[in-house]
Amino acid sequence: MTDGPSPMVQLRGITKTFPGVVACENVDLAVGHGEIHALLGENGAGKSTLMNMLTGIYRPDAGEILIDAAQKHFAAPADAMAAGIGMVHQHFKLVPSFTVAENIHLGWDRTPVLVRDADLARRTRELAAGLGVEVRPDARVEELSTGEQQRVEILRVLSRRARLLILDEPTAVLTPKEARDLFKTLKIFVGRGNAVILISHKLDEVMGVADRITVLRGGRKVASEMTRDCSAGMLARLMVGHDILRNAPRIRSDPTPPMTAAPVLQLRDIVVTDAVGTIRLGGVCLEVHGGEILGVAGVAGNGQKELSQVLTGMSRVNSGDILLAGEDYSRRSAREFAEFGIGHIPENRLHSGLAPALSITDNSVMREYRRSPVSRRAWYRPGRARALASCIAAAAAVRVADLSMPVANLSGGNQQRLVARREMRIATRVLVAAYPSRGLDVGAIDSMMSYLAELRDSGVAVILISEELEELLNLCDRIAVMCRGAIMGTVDPKTASIEEIGLLMAGQGTFEPKPLERRH
Amino acid sequence: MSPSPSNVDTDVASFRIQRHPTPRKVTTLAARTSAVALALLTAGAALALTGASPWALVREVVADTVGSSFGLEDLGLLVSPLLLTGLSVWVALRIGAWNIGAEGQFNAGALAAAGVGLYVPGSTLFLLPLMLLAAIGGGVLWIAGPALARAYAGVSELITTLLLNFVAALLVYWLATGPWLDPGGRALGSTARIVHEIPEFWGSVHWGLPAALFLAVILGAVLNFTRWGYEIRLCGANPQAARYAGIPVRRRLVVVMLTSGALAGTAGMFEVAGTVHHLQGGISNNFGYLGIMVAVLARRSTLGVVAGAVFMALLLDSGTVLATRGVDVSIVLAVTGLVLLYTAIGDEVAHYRIVRTSGP
Numbered sequence: 001m002t003d004g005p006s007p008m009v010q011l012r013g014i015t016k017t018f019p020g021v022v023a024c025e026n027v028d029l030a031v032g033h034g035e036i037h038a039l040l041g042e043n044g045a046g047k048s049t050l051m052n053m054l055t056g057i058y059r060p061d062a063g064e065i066l067i068d069a070a071q072k073h074f075a076a077p078a079d080a081m082a083a084g085i086g087m088v089h090q091h092f093k094l095v096p097s098f099t100v101a102e103n104i105h106l107g108w109d110r111t112p113v114l115v116r117d118a119d120l121a122r123r124t125r126e127l128a129a130g131l132g133v134e135v136r137p138d139a140r141v142e143e144l145s146t147g148e149q150q151r152v153e154i155l156r157v158l159s160r161r162a163r164l165l166i167l168d169e170p171t172a173v174l175t176p177k178e179a180r181d182l183f184k185t186l187k188i189f190v191g192r193g194n195a196v197i198l199i200s201h202k203l204d205e206v207m208g209v210a211d212r213i214t215v216l217r218g219g220r221k222v223a224s225e226m227t228r229d230c231s232a233g234m235l236a237r238l239m240v241g242h243d244i245l246r247n248a249p250r251i252r253s254d255p256t257p258p259m260t261a262a263p264v265l266q267l268r269d270i271v272v273t274d275a276v277g278t279i280r281l282g283g284v285c286l287e288v289h290g291g292e293i294l295g296v297a298g299v300a301g302n303g304q305k306e307l308s309q310v311l312t313g314m315s316r317v318n319s320g321d322i323l324l325a326g327e328d329y330s331r332r333s334a335r336e337f338a339e340f341g342i343g344h345i346p347e348n349r350l351h352s353g354l355a356p357a358l359s360i361t362d363n364s365v366m367r368e369y370r371r372s373p374v375s376r377r378a379w380y381r382p383g384r385a386r387a388l389a390s391c392i393a394a395a396a397a398v399r400v401a402d403l404s405m406p407v408a409n410l411s412g413g414n415q416q417r418l419v420a421r422r423e424m425r426i427a428t429r430v431l432v433a434a435y436p437s438r439g440l441d442v443g444a445i446d447s448m449m450s451y452l453a454e455l456r457d458s459g460v461a462v463i464l465i466s467e468e469l470e471e472l473l474n475l476c477d478r479i480a481v482m483c484r485g486a487i488m489g490t491v492d493p494k495t496a497s498i499e500e501i502g503l504l505m506a507g508q509g510t511f512e513p514k515p516l517e518r519r520h
Numbered sequence: 521m522s523p524s525p526s527n528v529d530t531d532v533a534s535f536r537i538q539r540h541p542t543p544r545k546v547t548t549l550a551a552r553t554s555a556v557a558l559a560l561l562t563a564g565a566a567l568a569l570t571g572a573s574p575w576a577l578v579r580e581v582v583a584d585t586v587g588s589s590f591g592l593e594d595l596g597l598l599v600s601p602l603l604l605t606g607l608s609v610w611v612a613l614r615i616g617a618w619n620i621g622a623e624g625q626f627n628a629g630a631l632a633a634a635g636v637g638l639y640v641p642g643s644t645l646f647l648l649p650l651m652l653l654a655a656i657g658g659g660v661l662w663i664a665g666p667a668l669a670r671a672y673a674g675v676s677e678l679i680t681t682l683l684l685n686f687v688a689a690l691l692v693y694w695l696a697t698g699p700w701l702d703p704g705g706r707a708l709g710s711t712a713r714i715v716h717e718i719p720e721f722w723g724s725v726h727w728g729l730p731a732a733l734f735l736a737v738i739l740g741a742v743l744n745f746t747r748w749g750y751e752i753r754l755c756g757a758n759p760q761a762a763r764y765a766g767i768p769v770r771r772r773l774v775v776v777m778l779t780s781g782a783l784a785g786t787a788g789m790f791e792v793a794g795t796v797h798h799l800q801g802g803i804s805n806n807f808g809y810l811g812i813m814v815a816v817l818a819r820r821s822t823l824g825v826v827a828g829a830v831f832m833a834l835l836l837d838s839g840t841v842l843a844t845r846g847v848d849v850s851i852v853l854a855v856t857g858l859v860l861l862y863t864a865i866g867d868e869v870a871h872y873r874i875v876r877t878s879g880p
Binding site: 312314333334335336337338339344346351352353354355356357358362365366367369370375378379380381382405406409 | 542744745746747748749750753754757758760761762763764765766767768
């Protein structure tokens with residue numbers, strides 16, 4: 001400890017296990033008064049679990065929490081709040097149809113018994129001025145930008161006398177200017193002897209604002225250093241880990257089928273915005289050839305979901321062209337994409353890839369029910385559907401006697417293999433696989449990867465979106481790295497260093513988002 | 521391989537209770553039969569408390585409903601509208617929409633059919649199909665707003681269809697007692713007799729009943745044996761997955777909801793031209809609301825809709841019989857409620873099995 005004998009918050013030997021997973025293992029953390037402390041780590045590194053214990057949502061299995069050197073047991077979030085710990089979550093917990101003042105006073109014991117709009121607005125204005133947070137008390141939350149909403153959330157936490165403010169990925173939803181304003185507010189806050197824990201995986205902003213940085217990986221603390229002693233490269237290495245196994249890339253069949261000369265799929269300057277106008281994909285360019293596997297690396301939530309939806313015709317683009325075998329598909333439907341020969345293993349199989357309540361048969365034929373043999377003219381033939389389903393189930397090694405059983409009854413691995421096999425049948429030209437190994441055990445992952453290699457060898461272009469660098473490095477011919485809706489660069493897996501990929505994932509290396517391949 | 525039990529709830533001696541994700545058909549049937557029996561027992565007990573003799577009442581009810589040809593005819597006349605409104609609600613549920621407005625679409629259909637029957641000159645052979653078309657149009661028109669609002673603006677059809685029921689009911693009242701009131705003055709609070717009638721095939725039971733049964737068969741076949749039917753099932757089970765499979769979900773939703781309205785409208789025409797022969801206030805007789813019960817009891821099967829409609833008709837008919845014996849008609853409503861309650865419980869209980877645990 002470099003500052004004083006008693007840090008504001010100290011975690012000692014915190015361990016938390018969930019059935020089958022160790023989320024946090026023997027983690028120590030100390031945050032001093034006046035300190036902005038960054039918590040770095042990939043998805044699943046244990047950041048959220050750790051913070052959930054500090055805010056009283058979970059209770060640790062082992063270890064202790066000390067606030068100003070006094071041991072605390074938080075049975076509920078209210079206890080943590082009373083101890084001065086407040087958290088601003090990634091998804092705001094505001095009532096959209098209420099005004100800012102109403103949201104601030106909601107569920108607060110200091111709210112006056114008789115509520116008058118003018119009173120609440122005045123109190124809110126005073127609070128905001130005192131804490132240096134700029135808000136409009138009488139505006140409805142639903143009319144505010146995400147940046148403004150975040151300020152309301154922060155003000156609400158601060159008004160409860162929080163001395164430690166925890167922010168989960170606060171800049172993911174902000175514009176660069178809003179992010180700068182936020183950091184200014186945080187500096188003022190810690191200047192009064194308070195503390196901030198900032199969860200992030202963006203190295204540049206962490207390096208810019210934090211006093212000290214702790215890196216978590218696989219539920220363990222791997223480093224805790226003063227920022228001045230850190231370099232971005234070192235942090236990237238720590239975050240991703242050096243112990244990635246570099247197996248020989250999955251052997252290509254001999255003679256290697258040549259990659260097609262012309263790209264089968266091209267994206268040109270694709271821009272996609274969400275319902276509130278935030279840019280999700282900002283000028284993405286991409287080219288994939290038949291017979292190659294293109295990896296898409298990046299921390300989840302940096303535009304991968306939108307990319308896979310664009311690639312499969314599931315969502316409209318605001319601008320830019322999608323070319324399939326040279327033909328413009330920008331205005332075509334998902335059905336036309338599928339008919340072109342694009343298969344899609346979706347990110348969330350239960351949400352969009354399957355209808356859990358319907359039978360295995362109904363789910364298996366989802367992609368081919370329009371054609372013979374499942375249907376002839378307008379007729380759907382249940383017998384033929386069953387035959388096709390049992391063929392797909394056999395290929396996916398899903399062994400069930402009763403195909404009329406709801407697909408929800410299958411295990412996650414079986415569901416995923418069923419979806420993969422179903423999609424491989426229609427993926428005659430392109431397969432878009434989004435996190436195909438998520439939630440699977442080692443054996444299932446291995447069969448999933450061999451499915452993809454099998455497709456590549458038959459001349460199909462495979463786009464593999466994943467967070468598992470090991471998987472990408474072992475299987476892909478090229479890896480494009482995404483950050484904040486842009487492709488930061490493409491690397492050759494045979495020569496790229498982990499550090500290089502880590503930097504690109506964290507939005508470093510190229511400060512201007514540079515598209516993969518510029519149009520000439 | 522049977523589905524593995526999802527969780528073990530209790531441990532009692534060497535037996536334990538397991539919850540299975542899919543109940544067996546036999547268990548479900550047994551649970552439902554007991555639900556109906558329990559509902560009747562509960563109602564019987566309540567009747568006994570009022571001093572009546574439930575056993576005597578049961579005998580009279582059986583004699584006057586299924587025990588005589590008159591009773592059976594009454595039953596037949598009730599089954600036809602209940603089957604159609606039941607199908608109406610049921611088909612909308614297949615794509616995940618709650619059509620609470622079958623009552624309103626029934627009224628709109630009855631109104632349109634009566635208008636044509638009263639004021640368009642022509643032969644019965646020409647006018648009956650025309651009345652049917654008008655009724656279908658009325659029903660479709662009545663659900664068109666809610667259907668489009670749900671599909672393109674995400675407005676809950678529960679509210680919109682429900683509220684339009686009152687509009688339709690009041691419109692019928694107003695027309696029947698106002699502009700369309702029998703000019704001859706013979707009928708009280710209703711229009712003149714509509715002379716174009718659906719022919720009868722057995723006693724007073726008209727061809728609407730076989731037609732409704734035919735529609736049930738057709739609808740079942742369409743949903744199970746056509747591509748369109750598969751798409752509807754997929755849209756209903758998971759719209760997200762349906763979009764992913766390239767199905768235009770909104771378009772399917774609108775078409776199915778319009779079909780639902782058309783079925784309820786048809787029920788209205790059958791009632792006007794087959795049973796009542798006038799347009800009068802309250803002609804819908806809650807058939808639309810009872811259709812919701814029929815559809816809920818039926819769950820996924822068309823056959824279930826037929827069974828549900830017969831069951832509801834039996835209940836309604838018993839109510840009429842009981843009323844003539846001085847028993848409050850509300851007992852029938854109580855029984856319907858109890859049946860739904862016990863069925864819901866029974867369906868859940870059917871998931872559980874008691875198994876003997878092996879070993880020590």
